[in-house]
Amino acid sequence: MDSGQWTVDSERGPSDLIRLLQWVFGTIRVELGELCTFTRGNGLQKKDFTEEGYPVIHYGQIYTRYGFSTDKTISFTGQNVFAKLKKAKPGDIVMATTSENVEDVGKAVVWEGNEEVGIGGHSCALQTEQSSKFLVYYFQSNDFQQQKEKMVVGTKVIELYPKNIQKILIILPSLEEQSRIVTILDKFDELMTSISQGLSKEIELRQKQYEYFRDTLLNFPDKYE
Template sequence: MKIMSREKYIDKLLQNLKIEWTTLGNANYIELADKKRKAVKSSNRIEGNIPYYGANNIQDYVDDYTHDGTYVLVAEDGTTSVERYSIQWATGKFWANNHVHVLRAIDGLDNRFLFHYLHIVNFVPFLTGGGRAKLTKAKLLEIPIPIPYPDDIEKSLALQRRIVDILDKFTELEAELEGRKRQYEYYRNKLLSIDVLSKGKLKTDKIRIMTLGELGTFTRGSGLQKKDFTPTGVGCIHYGQIYTHYGTWTDITKTCVSKEFARKLRKAKYGNLIIATTSENDEDVCKAVAWLGKEDIAISSDACFYAHTIDPKYVAYYFQTRQFQKQKRKFITGTKVRRVNTNDLAKIQIPIPPLSEQQRIVSILDKFDTLTTSISEGLPKEIELRRKQYEYYRDRLLSFKH
């Protein structure tokens, strides 16, 4: 559908539209399923294939579920942005912790229509609390929602589904990319689990379970700030760049510092793992990149580097697994700023097969990583365009007067 014809179609679709406003507390349209949700400490979760949802995304995979069906998840607290409030789409069996409200549309309201509409809601007036804003159940139920053609359910649902069809077309590409990433994560977790390692050609006694502290040492970075960057000089990695710029490994730094300044800083060597030890959310704490460049590089504070005896990519991939994330969560401290100290990092366990097996696993994961990265890097412009189109048409189709 071309843009001009789409505009005319939308004009016709919304012509003489009748809207009735109700709230998320209206049980005729909304089922609230919060009573089934349950928080489980990471140390008590049993690993499985069922997604465990938190305020912003899937935090883990477990062997049981709290809900089965298609639901919309709205952050109760801990959303990464109050302006772009966390709304998630969950289908099938899943576990919801107590940081998300679980609801779904019933009868005269389409669930996907509700999902898209909640993305344009201004949640700020309904939030309470300070740094960790909270959307209580009482406030959630006050949020207004529109019902098109309330006196004609068939006509209402037909319109809602046409709107959903238009909006979903702009999100298909991101959904496909997300599916590829989850498939890659699944295989990465499997390949690096002790169960799978021991079921292969290796005997269990050839796989050692060791702590990171037994295999190497952690060194904190120095007082390096963004203002210290120079066009040329000694390569450096600032902890913030680990979140935004680097993947599993790199042999080129994004930035440099002067040679004079670099003399004062602690430096990582070839094969070291560079770890961001601080973040505003649990998922990003301990995000890591293996340094495979020839020269030593400077590392900022709020990061550390790990000198070890493992294949560099093997340990970098392990830092991305559920097994690592589960152990890491036990050591996270802080409220607004979340962090893990190097003494606790040293306590985390890792399965260590022989070097040849480490390299075989890395070779497999490199292929997956290259495929996923090439898809991700080849599509950003297209995804950005579709996201802008989505936001435009979402606002165009769902900004009803109230």
């Protein structure tokens, strides 16, 4: 084995092998496609929205209206449309795969509601046995962003196809360490939200502090450089 980097090449399930490698190496580097099952969204348009009904997430809302997680949706649709949509289950990640800029494409939100949520086109649901919240935070890290920038296509409309997302390498600590990192970053996210109505300079300062601690927490040993 080479520095803990691994690809699925065994008849054993990937989850068992990931746990074994984490036990041996502590932190390993794994392709996202080996951590998650991807489901591409379909069919949801803004004209399908209703005042109430079944919960849905539109791809454009992921980078304009949602934070890192949510247990409630901004939009709803009727039964007929909802029945045709692909779904994300509680604990799944919903990722935007289309945007007008590189920064927003690939942004994601963890669905923490108590029921399935419908997802539309230009998005996909990621189901994982790892910490969904950890992965969503990792998607904002410098390491992920640098890899993502090499895989997007388009100029006016930027696309990040699931087949390419799956190739992005994730530096993955143990579930215990993932939980510790999420707890710290959640506190910073709550702080940023609580001062969102404050002075612009204070917001800018706290944002820089948050980004510093985020990148520090998600910056793992140099053996992967």
